[in-house]
Amino acid sequence: MLHYDLVILGAGSGNMLLSEEFGHLRTAIVEPGRFGGTCLNRGCIPSKMFVVAADAAEDARAARRLGVHASVEHVDWKSVRDRVFDRIDPLHESALEYRRSQGVDVFTEAAHFVAPKVLEVGSERITAETFVVAVGSRPVVPDIPGLDTVAFHTSDTIMRIDDLPASLLVLGGGFIAAEFGHVFQSFGTDVTIVQRGPRLLMAEDEQISQRFTELASRRHRVLLDSEITSVAPEGDGVSARVAGPDGERTVEAGMMLVCVGRRPNTDRLRAADGGLEMDSHGHIVTDGAYRTSVPGVWALGDAVNHFQLKHVANAESRVVRHNILHPQDMRTLPNNVAPHAVFTSPQIASVGLTEQEARRRGVEFVVSVRDYSQTAYGWALEDTTSFVKLLASPADRLLLGAHIIGPQAATLIQPLIQAMSLELTVDRIGHDVMYIHPALTEAVEQALLEL
Amino acid sequence: MLHYDLVILGAGSGNMLLSEEFGHLRTAIVEPGRFGGTCLNRGCIPSKMFVVAADAAEDARAARRLGVHASVEHVDWKSVRDRVFDRIDPLHESALEYRRSQGVDVFTEAAHFVAPKVLEVGSERITAETFVVAVGSRPVVPDIPGLDTVAFHTSDTIMRIDDLPASLLVLGGGFIAAEFGHVFQSFGTDVTIVQRGPRLLMAEDEQISQRFTELASRRHRVLLDSEITSVAPEGDGVSARVAGPDGERTVEAGMMLVCVGRRPNTDRLRAADGGLEMDSHGHIVTDGAYRTSVPGVWALGDAVNHFQLKHVANAESRVVRHNILHPQDMRTLPNNVAPHAVFTSPQIASVGLTEQEARRRGVEFVVSVRDYSQTAYGWALEDTTSFVKLLASPADRLLLGAHIIGPQAATLIQPLIQAMSLELTVDRIGHDVMYIHPALTEAVEQALLEL
Structure with a gap:
């Protein structure tokens, strides 16, 4: 039986938790897959590299509406793919070696709990003062005949x-x-x-x-x-x-x-055998500080919630790091501001409540919708389908939600995320802030002023 | 001699000042050119329509770096031009008719002052309780032989x-x-x-x-x-x-x-004959409330400052409107937050102090520079030349300036403009706000965290 001070299960957002403040501890990472987790290896990062190439192809074809006659002769799939993975694949090895050079033990076999705070990894059994479960999720394969x-x-x-x-x-x-x-x-x-x-x-x-x-x-x-x-x-x-x-x-x-859909990898971890309370979706139940039902075991990321968002898991990882180091001054994450984007065409970005959620919860709201085409830059884009939608509370004039579909949506939404996070009213960010003319941000400005 | 309550010189940002609160006044607009001013007819708006088409052509050619083999067969200049001006040109007539339908007199001849608050327009002489001078600027033609x-x-x-x-x-x-x-x-x-x-x-x-x-x-x-x-x-x-x-x-x-460069149209207006104090660049001198040296005469836009920015002139127009209506509660504009963008390639956006200005003024600052290529989206773009540069005050941790060169710069800068305008520290907007992964906004996040 090996004993550690700290064992981290999962080298995605879990790996980011390790900082020099833990340097004096006997630490292990268990990762049967690849360092960087889903985001780096199979998720956000490579997919965006394909999406940016796809945007380029689609934009070239669509340039004709602007008087620019362009065409796409072909897309070199292998060169796109190899550009992506030649860049990403070496990162696993270097990250693993880096951790080992720091004196962290890295286990690369699959692991599962056999008892509370007792882990089986290959033929080893491991215990630790502190576990962090960040084992992520994997695609669901449905039960379809054939x-x-x-x-x-x-x-x-x-x-x-x-x-x-x-x-x-x-x-x-x-x-x-x-x-x-x-x-x-x-x-x-x-x-x-x-x-x-x-x-x-x-x-x-x-x-x-x-x-x-x-x-x-x-x-x-x-x-x-x-x-x-x-x-x-x-x-x-x-x-x-x-x-x-x-x-x-x-x-x-x-x-x-x-x-x-995706399911948490908690089944493979046999989280229940580790004494961890689970919800009906296979997520580990935690409190706001990311403590599980077993003292000394923390959990974060796709293993604990539905967000499936790297920036949320990173934020959770920072909270867990802080809470392990400062048990007298625990923090939580304000979960109502978890923005996300879908990098499709057109791009989509969103933060906070949707209109249907607001209605379902009986939250009072005012709403505004402004088309990109009502701004000068939207004119220039010859855009006819993009818009910014905002929901705000009529009582305190704070944003409840922001939803954008159109070019640059994931960038355009940032001042609205900032306003929600820092509780700035729509009046302050609409009236007391300038918006460059004629930038696409004027669509946000107009939606704010309409509220 | 005609007498008005209110005469507005210039139908660019001056025209925007008129609101229903002035409906009871006898009002005239003097505009020898076109409604919408430089921005709509000869400036920001048409130029961006050309720039977006140019971006499309350049992006198509540059897609090869992404594995997308596209080419530009030709750019149909006449179709770009006609698309732009077929949209813009009719707006003058409709704006002019709209004002006339509201009972506003519109003079379309050139005008100049012959005495304080006495204007000559064609063969008419006009006086008014209140003048707003918003006559804009025009290109300088240098004195070059030939x-x-x-x-x-x-x-x-x-x-x-x-x-x-x-x-x-x-x-x-x-x-x-x-x-x-x-x-x-x-x-x-x-x-x-x-x-x-x-x-x-x-x-x-x-x-x-x-x-x-x-x-x-x-x-x-x-x-x-x-x-x-x-x-x-x-x-x-x-x-x-x-x-x-x-x-x-x-x-x-x-x-x-x-x-x-551009020069203010105050010479053609013979602003000095109107008793207006001028600076050495031909700008009309105003106080922070946009009052000139002649009581009852206000001035704004390119006639009074070097910004040459429509969003600044619009903001000034709102301040002048407020100040005319509420002489007991005058407002000013915080001129230190006047963002601008250059819609070239790559795009450039800026707000606040440049590093050289900070040095010249002896302002203490800390600086951070983050390349797009240090973010996942920058990777995806195969970007090697774009960056975000921030200057902040070490004392109060407020932003002094933000400068971005690269794709979407004019959109990316908005949360930084918001932070400067609302005096949010770099720590709050860096640590207490989420940035969508992997969006381009992560370049801003990283620059903030580096401060």
Whole structure:
């Protein structure tokens, strides 16, 4: 039985927790996958490298509306892929070596709890004063007849394929479907999306979700209120039976991407055997300070909540670091300001309450919606579909939520995140701050002034 | 002699001052040019419509670095131009008719003061209780031998030309040179810039100016520390003698653009005859409330300061409106937060003190510079030249200045403008606010955390 002061399970946001303040401790990291976790290896970072290339291809094709006659001869998939992973893949080894050079033990085998604060890693058993569980999540593979007979992809694998398929069947209508739909369509692949719900991106504000569904339906074949009932191999690809409002149909495609959600890796960790209280979704239950039901065991990231956002997990990691070091002065994270973006086309960014959430919770609100086309820069873009939507509390004039669909959405939203986080009223940020004319930020200004 | 309660000289930002609160007054507007002023007709708005098209052309050509092989077949200048002005030109007539329908008299002849608060417009003489002088500015035409013999352009005329020239000689190295250099080069014209100073965009932070000069020199022929000593016609174009550090040379070009600065239109207004105190640059002197030396005469915009920024003039217009309506509760504008952007390539945005200004004024500061390439989105862009530079006061931890060169600069800077305007410390906006990963805003976050 090995004993440590601190054991960190997961080298994604967990790894970021380690700072020199822990240098005097006997520390281990357990990571059966790769340093950097989902974000660096299979998530945000590589996907954005594909998305930026996809944006470039789509923008070139769309330049004609501006009087610029451009065309895309071809997209060199292998060069995009190799540029991405030649940059990312070496980081695992260097991060691992760096930790070892600091005297941190790194275990690279899978681990699971066998008792509270007792971990089995390969043939070793490990205990520690302090555990931090940051084991992340993985794609859900649904139980569809025949799925095990075809070579389907998830977000874990699809970025590493050798050749672009002529057609792609996407099962799911969330942010991964929206991002990869954009990537593959822009690169020349015909994309079909099968979505169980009535719209794509159902978690977004309804107006955003509705607008995105309309725009995506111009680019892809989007089958709403539909489910795949069975799958079979067909040549090198797949043939799927899809049940929808108009009955059943067959959809054939050269490749299949399954992205119906992610599940926490707490099952593989046997978190329950470690005595950790779990919720019905397999998340470890923590208090606001990220303490679990077992004293000395902390948890963060996808293992504890639905956000699946690297910047949230990083913030949680900083909170946990602080709380371990300062048990007399624990902190929490204000979870109502967890912004996110979907890097699809058009880009989407959001923070705070959606209108449907506000209604469901009975929160009083005023709302404003301003189109990019009502600003000079929106004119210049010949934009007709982008908008900024704001919800504010009529009582204290604070923002409740902000939702943007359109170019630069993930950048445009930052002053609104700042206002929510620092409790600045819409009147102060609307009236007492200048907005450069004619920048895209004027769409935000106008939405604020309309409130 | 006609008498009014209120006369507004200039239908740019002056026109925006009129609100229903003035509805009971006998009001006139004097505008010998076009409603909307420089910004709408000859400035910010049409130029951005050209710039966005130029961005699209340049981005398409640059997509190869991302593995996207695109090309620009041609740019249809006439369609760009007509799209711009078919949209803008009708606005003058409708704005003028709108004012007349409200009972406002509109004079469309040139006007000048003949005595304090006595204006001559055509054959009429006009007096008023209250005058607002918002007559704007116009391009300076320098005194160069031979310039009167060639058909040179200024920013007033170059957007309306019929055909793209094969080559363009730009005299000047400020923001107009930077924006039109980008537009014409992106559209296929060879651009030569002749700049008197050692760098382009000398008013920007030195590091920004230096970086921009390097990048512009890769696209254009940039002649620094140089002056045009004479010009002569050459075919349909011009032949210019240019004196620089390496002696004199001849530069020939199909077209010439003169953009060496702008001068206030106060000379044509004979502002001095109206008893208005002037500064040595021809600006009308006002106090912080925008009152001139003549009681009842207010002035704003390019007629009173060097900003040449529509959003500043609009803010001044709102202050003057308030002050006319509430003489017991006058307001001023905090002039230290006047952000601006240069819509060239790469985009540039700035607010507050530059480093050289801080040094000159003896202001204590700490500085941080973060490259886009240090963020995931910068990676994705394969960006190697863009950065965020921040200056803050070590005493109170408030931002002194922010300077950005790179994609989306004019959008990225908004949370920093917000922080300066509302006096939020760099620690609060760095630590207490989330930045979406992996958005471009992380470059701002990192620069803040480095402070």
